[in-house]
Structure formats: C-alpha cells, structure tokens
Amino acid sequence: MKSMTLSQFIQSSKSNRSHYLLLGHPVEHSWSPIMHNIALQHYDIEAEYHAVDVRSRELTDLASFLNRASLLGANVTIPYKQSIANYVDFIDASAREIGAVNTIVKNEYQLEGYNTDYAGFTEPLQPYEFELQGASAVVFGTGGAARAIVYGLTEMGVEEIFLVSRSPNGIISYRDNRRVQIVSYENWTSFAEGALLIVNATPLGMDPKIDSSPVRDQEKQYLESKICYDIVYNPVETKFLKQASEAGAQTIDGLEMLIQQGSKSFKLWTGHPFPIKIVRDTLYEKLKN
Incomplete structure (x- = not known):
C-alpha cells in the first residue's frame, strides 16, 4: 500500500x-x-x-x-x-x-x-488471565510498544518481566520498576525456562523482512510449552511464530x-x-x- x-x-x-x-x-x-x-x-x-x-x-x-x-x-x-x-x-x-x-x-x-496499545495487547491474553497472575514473561524490545506491554502485563498481575535489549546498559527508564529487568540477547535464554509468556515487541519479521526473528533458530527449543505472542501482524504468521509452533508452543498473532x-x-x-x-x-x- x-x-x-x-x-x-x-x-x-x-x-x-x-x-x-x-x-x-x-x-x-x-x-x-x-x-x-x-x-x-x-x-x-x-x-x-x-x-x-x-x-x-x-x-x-x-x-x-x-x-x-x-x-x-x-x-x-x-x-x-x-x-x-x-x-x-x-x-x-x-x-x-x-x-x-x-x-x-x-x-x-x-x-x-x-x-490504546496496552488494552489491545491484553485482550487476546484474557483466556490465560489466571495463569499469568504471578508468572514471568520475556519481552523482546524496549520501545513504545514494549512500554505498553509492560503496563498491560503489570495490570494482569505478571510478577516478573524480562525486557530483551541490544543495549541493556543504556536502558534507564525502568530502573524504578521492581517487576522489570533488562537483559541482553546473549543471555535471554537464562530467563526463558521460568517464563510462561514470550513476546516479540520488535519489528523483526515484519513485511518485507519476513525472514527475521528475535530468536535464533538454534534457540527455538526455549519456546517449548510457552505462550508465544508476536505483535507483528503482517505477515500474520511471522518467523517467530513459526519457530514457536515448531517448538510446540501456543501462539498468538498480532492481528487481534x-x-x-x-x-x-x-x-x-x-x-x-x-x-x-x-x-x-x-x-x-x-x-x-
């Protein structure tokens, strides 16, 4: 368009x-x-x-x-x-x-x-509302969308939120939020095992760069048994969601x-x-x- x-x-x-x-x-x-x-x-x-x-x-x-x-x-x-x-x-x-x-x-x-992003984000998560209370989540990205996601997850009672950043030492905006910890792409897998939800809040995988994902192919086993949510909606099935499906995760696309x-x-x-x-x-x- x-x-x-x-x-x-x-x-x-x-x-x-x-x-x-x-x-x-x-x-x-x-x-x-x-x-x-x-x-x-x-x-x-x-x-x-x-x-x-x-x-x-x-x-x-x-x-x-x-x-x-x-x-x-x-x-x-x-x-x-x-x-x-x-x-x-x-x-x-x-x-x-x-x-x-x-x-x-x-x-x-x-x-x-x-x-309105935070309410739009949390709506598809309503079926998992009780599971998410007290749980932890990994969120790729630290931009404006991630800010809304942190707010929405906090409202839903998620206890720990690990934001994955390429420059974790440069992020200062969450220092007063006890629920949020900034981690790097090199060590995000250390926090994945205990997480219930993994979210892509980056543009990775968005048309036309549909072959990109925040998760490397050799890391997709860390998506097993998780709820994997990609806020990218074009394409609806992103590479991240394909990786999640192959790993046996539940997936939520960004269209809703x-x-x-x-x-x-x-x-x-x-x-x-x-x-x-x-x-x-x-x-x-x-x-x-």
Missing part, C-alpha cells in the same frame, strides 16, 4: 477533507487504513483514514498540522510514540505512566494523548491486537463501538488473497 509523506499529504486535496491519520515511519505496511475506513463507512461518517509517512525533518510541520480543522484524530506508530507527547496538550494517566502515546483525540481546542487497539481508538474519536466482526472478517479475507 503506497503511503504519502506528510509534505505530500499537506499539498494534496485529501488534507482539506475530513480525515484521520496514521503517523509514523514507515507506514505503508499498515492495515490500519483498511479497518478504520471500514468502520467509518459502517457508520456513514464522512471522513477518510490515511497512512502518512512522517520523516524526522517534517516534525516541525506536523506540530502545526495537528491543529488543522480537517484533521479529526490520529494514530501514532513507530518511531514517534514517545516523542509525540511533546505535541499534545493533555496526556491520559495510563499513557503518561506508559510513556507512549498511540492515539490523538481532538477535544474542542485541545489535543489529547492516549494509549491491531483490531482491539483500533477499536479503542475509534471509540475515543467517534463515540461509536467498533464493528469488530466486520473488520476481522475483512482482514482475514485479505489474508487469503
């Missing part, structure tokens, strides 16, 4: 019509426009949802564009979930604690920042998280419940083609 840069979008006629945006870099892989446009059409809302590729040099332009009347709301994805907090007037308590914003709501003359976090964003923007079944059926039909 071809996306426009922010500069291109501002210059296009689309920017003058009522719209919602996905802001990030890169964004052309995203299915958010598909599902949100389905929802907007479902309620006959005269607006469109577009994915806009924001380059770092365009951030100054973004600050002023967010106040344009035709922009009704936005989602934010990598790498701006943390820095976007500087562009909003109000940050919801959960988004403030997470330290990342993925949804911007326009409320009269105020820009409000929310995080996409739908659930989108559902929360849509409700914040419009007040309408998301047509989840219609969206889900359409996305799974897309996977067959």
Whole structure:
C-alpha cells in the first residue's frame, strides 16, 4: 500500500477533507487504513483514514498540522510514540505512566494523548488471565510498544518481566520498576525456562523482512510449552511464530491486537463501538488473497 509523506499529504486535496491519520515511519505496511475506513463507512461518517509517512525533518510541520480543522484524530506508530507527547496538550494517566502515546483525540481546542496499545495487547491474553497472575514473561524490545506491554502485563498481575535489549546498559527508564529487568540477547535464554509468556515487541519479521526473528533458530527449543505472542501482524504468521509452533508452543498473532487497539481508538474519536466482526472478517479475507 503506497503511503504519502506528510509534505505530500499537506499539498494534496485529501488534507482539506475530513480525515484521520496514521503517523509514523514507515507506514505503508499498515492495515490500519483498511479497518478504520471500514468502520467509518459502517457508520456513514464522512471522513477518510490515511497512512502518512512522517520523516524526522517534517516534525516541525506536523506540530502545526495537528491543529488543522480537517484533521479529526490520529494514530501514532513507530518511531514517534514517545516523542509525540511533546505535541499534545493533555496526556491520559495510563499513557503518561506508559510513556507512549498511540492515539490523538481532538477535544474542542485541545489535543489529547492516549494509549490504546496496552488494552489491545491484553485482550487476546484474557483466556490465560489466571495463569499469568504471578508468572514471568520475556519481552523482546524496549520501545513504545514494549512500554505498553509492560503496563498491560503489570495490570494482569505478571510478577516478573524480562525486557530483551541490544543495549541493556543504556536502558534507564525502568530502573524504578521492581517487576522489570533488562537483559541482553546473549543471555535471554537464562530467563526463558521460568517464563510462561514470550513476546516479540520488535519489528523483526515484519513485511518485507519476513525472514527475521528475535530468536535464533538454534534457540527455538526455549519456546517449548510457552505462550508465544508476536505483535507483528503482517505477515500474520511471522518467523517467530513459526519457530514457536515448531517448538510446540501456543501462539498468538498480532492481528487481534491491531483490531482491539483500533477499536479503542475509534471509540475515543467517534463515540461509536467498533464493528469488530466486520473488520476481522475483512482482514482475514485479505489474508487469503
């Protein structure tokens, strides 16, 4: 799916019509426009949802564009979930604690920042709610998505969370969180045996680099008997999930998280419940083609 840069979008006629945006870099892989446009059409809302590729040099332009009347709301994805907090007037308590914003709501003359990622992430884990209480989890990645995941797992009662980082000594944001320990890719397997849940919160395995995974092939035996969850949804079966299946793990793909976090964003923007079944059926039909 071809996306426009922010500069291109501002210059296009689309920017003058009522719209919602996905802001990030890169964004052309995203299915958010598909599902949100389905929802907007479902309620006959005269607006469109577009994915806009924001380059770092365009951030100054973004600050002023967010106040344009035709922009009704936005989602934010990598790498701006943390820095976007500087562009909003109000940050919801959960988004403030997470330290990342993925949804911007326009409320009269105020820009409000929310995080729907954590609720979207935890929804598919509800069948394992009681097992996860007091358990431990290994999470690959330390970015904005990982922050939401840590918050969601903490809310579910997970006792220990091992975040796997390529630069473990450089991560200082979790030093006051007794549940979180930063570990390296070289020693993550030391914590895998006692973990119930293993999560990929990195872009590894995302289209077009579908042959990548945070787990090396010689390490996939550490996924045995675990719940393995990949927040990447394109492709739905990532290399990480293939490794997990081969090791005999239970797997959760990222498509449901996409739908659930989108559902929360849509409700914040419009007040309408998301047509989840219609969206889900359409996305799974897309996977067959």
